[in-house]
Amino acid sequence: MTMKKKFVLSVLLATMLLMNIAFVPVSAQTETSSVSSDVKQVTLTLDQQPGDLYIPTECKTIIDLSKTKVDKKSATARLSGTIDKNNLVTLEGVITLDGENEKVNLSGKAYQVFIGWDVPKGAKPIITKLSSGPISHIEGITETYATYGNLQNNISKIDNVTITRYEGATKMYATYVDLQDKEGKYKLHGEFYKDGTGGIVGKVMKNGVECDLGLLGLSKSLYENVNPTVSPASSSNFLDVPQRSQWEIYWYSPYNYTAASQACGEASAAMLQEYYTGQRPEIWNIWVACGSHAVTGNDLMSYFNSIGMGYIGLAKAWGTTPDYVNTCIGYVEAVVDMQHPMILQENSRWGTPHSVILRGYTSQYFILNDPNTLTGSNTMYWYHKDLSTFNFEDNVVKWVGGDDNHNTGLAALW
Numbered sequence: 001m002t003m004k005k006k007f008v009l010s011v012l013l014a015t016m017l018l019m020n021i022a023f024v025p026v027s028a029q030t031e032t033s034s035v036s037s038d039v040k041q042v043t044l045t046l047d048q049q050p051g052d053l054y055i056p057t058e059c060k061t062i063i064d065l066s067k068t069k070v071d072k073k074s075a076t077a078r079l080s081g082t083i084d085k086n087n088l089v090t091l092e093g094v095i096t097l098d099g100e101n102e103k104v105n106l107s108g109k110a111y112q113v114f115i116g117w118d119v120p121k122g123a124k125p126i127i128t129k130l131s132s133g134p135i136s137h138i139e140g141i142t143e144t145y146a147t148y149g150n151l152q153n154n155i156s157k158i159d160n161v162t163i164t165r166y167e168g169a170t171k172m173y174a175t176y177v178d179l180q181d182k183e184g185k186y187k188l189h190g191e192f193y194k195d196g197t198g199g200i201v202g203k204v205m206k207n208g209v210e211c212d213l214g215l216l217g218l219s220k221s222l223y224e225n226v227n228p229t230v231s232p233a234s235s236s237n238f239l240d241v242p243q244r245s246q247w248e249i250y251w252y253s254p255y256n257y258t259a260a261s262q263a264c265g266e267a268s269a270a271m272l273q274e275y276y277t278g279q280r281p282e283i284w285n286i287w288v289a290c291g292s293h294a295v296t297g298n299d300l301m302s303y304f305n306s307i308g309m310g311y312i313g314l315a316k317a318w319g320t321t322p323d324y325v326n327t328c329i330g331y332v333e334a335v336v337d338m339q340h341p342m343i344l345q346e347n348s349r350w351g352t353p354h355s356v357i358l359r360g361y362t363s364q365y366f367i368l369n370d371p372n373t374l375t376g377s378n379t380m381y382w383y384h385k386d387l388s389t390f391n392f393e394d395n396v397v398k399w400v401g402g403d404d405n406h407n408t409g410l411a412a413l414w
Contacts, residue, residue: 038085040225044093044190046199046217047076052257053097053204054212061210065261066294070212073098077200077215083110083225089177095186095215097206106186108179110222111229115174115193116242116280123166125278130161130339161340164278174198174245175226176373188213189374191245196220198251201260201374214250214257237333238360238367241275241341244268246371249284256284263287265295265355267371268343269303272357275341276309295355297345325393329382333361344368346380346395366392 053073054062062068079093087110094101177190179200188202196218204213246267249260266286273281289306290299304310335342341359344366356376360367370376381391 039082040084040221042081042083042089042091042219042221042225044077044079044091044200044217044219044222046215047078047096048218049216049255051075051077051199051213051215053206053214054257055206056209056211060208062212065212065258075213075215077104077217079104079106081106083222085227087111087226087229089179089222091179095204097204097213104181104186106179106181106188108177108188110175110177110226112173112226113176113229113243114171114240115244116172116274117166117169117278118172119166119278119280120168123168126165126167127162128165130163161276163276163339166278169278175223177222186213190219190222191247191251191373192219192223193251194223196223198223199247201247201250201257212257212261216251216255237336239275239336239339239341241271241357241359241369243369243373244270244274244283244371245373246283247373249287252284254284259284259287259292262294264371265300265343265345266290268355268357268369269295269300271369271371272341272343273304273307273309294353300343325383325397328397329392332358332366336360341369344396 051074053075054065054070055073056062057069057071059068062070075095075097077093077095079091079095081089081091081093083089089106089108089110091104091106093104095104096102172194174194175192177192179188179190179202180186185205186202187204188200190198190200192198198219199217200213200215202213204211244267246263247260248267249263250257263283267283269286269290270281270283273279286303290303295303332342336359341357344356344358346354346356354372354376356371357369358366358380359369365379365381368376368378368380370378377390380395382393384391384393
């Protein structure tokens with residue numbers, strides 16, 4: 001090959017190489033730009049008001065704050081990071097526990113939750129009578145509260161109920177986020193609302209004991225940048241009951257962590273009240289109206305009667321045979337088919353009474369709205385064999401390990 005040809009070939013190769021080099025950064029820059037556009041910056045400002053750290057003094061963990069001896073200390077935090085298009089959250093910053101700063105790296109997932117209806121001022125009500133369902137499913141259940149008469153009379157009352165919505169009302173949402181660190185020291189749950197108000201509650205290991213942690217503050221950016229959560233299609237029947245969190249008592253005045261930790265019954269009452277009336281009650285007001293303590297079935301009955309909403313206790317002692325369990329499951333399905341959610345008072349997995357809303361079912365489990373959004377579950381399997389630690393058979397029908405003085409089984413409104 002002549003020197004001239006070699007020179008020309010070298011020039012051509014160099015030109016091609018330069019072109020490729022020129023192309024690569026453009027492609028890479030476009031990809032980087034696309035990725036970065038899917039990642040949003042978020043900040044959690046949790047140091048403008050003191051939060052709470054509860055340290056158990058005579059045990060290693062806190063099951064019931066109202067019955068556990070604790071030292072109460074202050075806590076604050078300031079966290080920042082990102083949320084991506086899949087709602088995956090990565091945060092870093094400082095959490096201050098009793099004056100000691102700890103650098104943290106947290107990660108988890110955020111999700112959007114339907115929490116109620118925004119009703120325009122002066123909106124006209126839309127009243128709809130609920131339809132009847134296949135009440136033949138409930139044959140075989142005869143044991144009810146004596147004061148409420150026989151079951152068929154109760155069902156006829158339930159079937160004669162209306163729900164109220166309002167013209168122009170739109171759904172409201174909150175952003176929830178579950179966070180933890182790689183070491184397993186922090187297990188946290190956060191909630192933030194349209195105005196940015198909210199905070200974080202959870203558990204933190206400190207000096208070998210598990211402590212309760214509450215942080216108050218704002219995160220408008222986390223609320224605004226979460227993508228709508230799409231629920232997968234499934235074979236199920238469920239009612240559109242707004243999710244309320246008992247921790248709302250903590251996020252808003254009077255910022256009462258102890259009350260919030262016990263207000264599952266009041267939060268459940270708020271969910272039912274909004275489902276039937278379309279109006280949004282404050283959980284704190286229900287807490288006060290019910291005597292400022294964890295409610296019993298009688299407390300709820302008195303509250304609903306006081307606001308003109310009837311309350312029926314439908315079953316107390318369920319029985320323990322397999323046939324009885326199946327009968328109870330059929331009964332619940334029938335009431336849901338009539339578009340009635342109900343308060344379910346269960347024996348929680350920790351052996352303490354707990355109130356939730358039962359709002360639907362699938363072929364294997366019930367769908368719940370659990371007001372304890374920190375540790376609760378929104379699914380309850382039917383049988384012991386499906387999930388031995390939390391299921392309808394053990395935790396409701398047989399009430400295994402619980403204090404039966406608090407058990408009112410299922411209750412519905414009319």
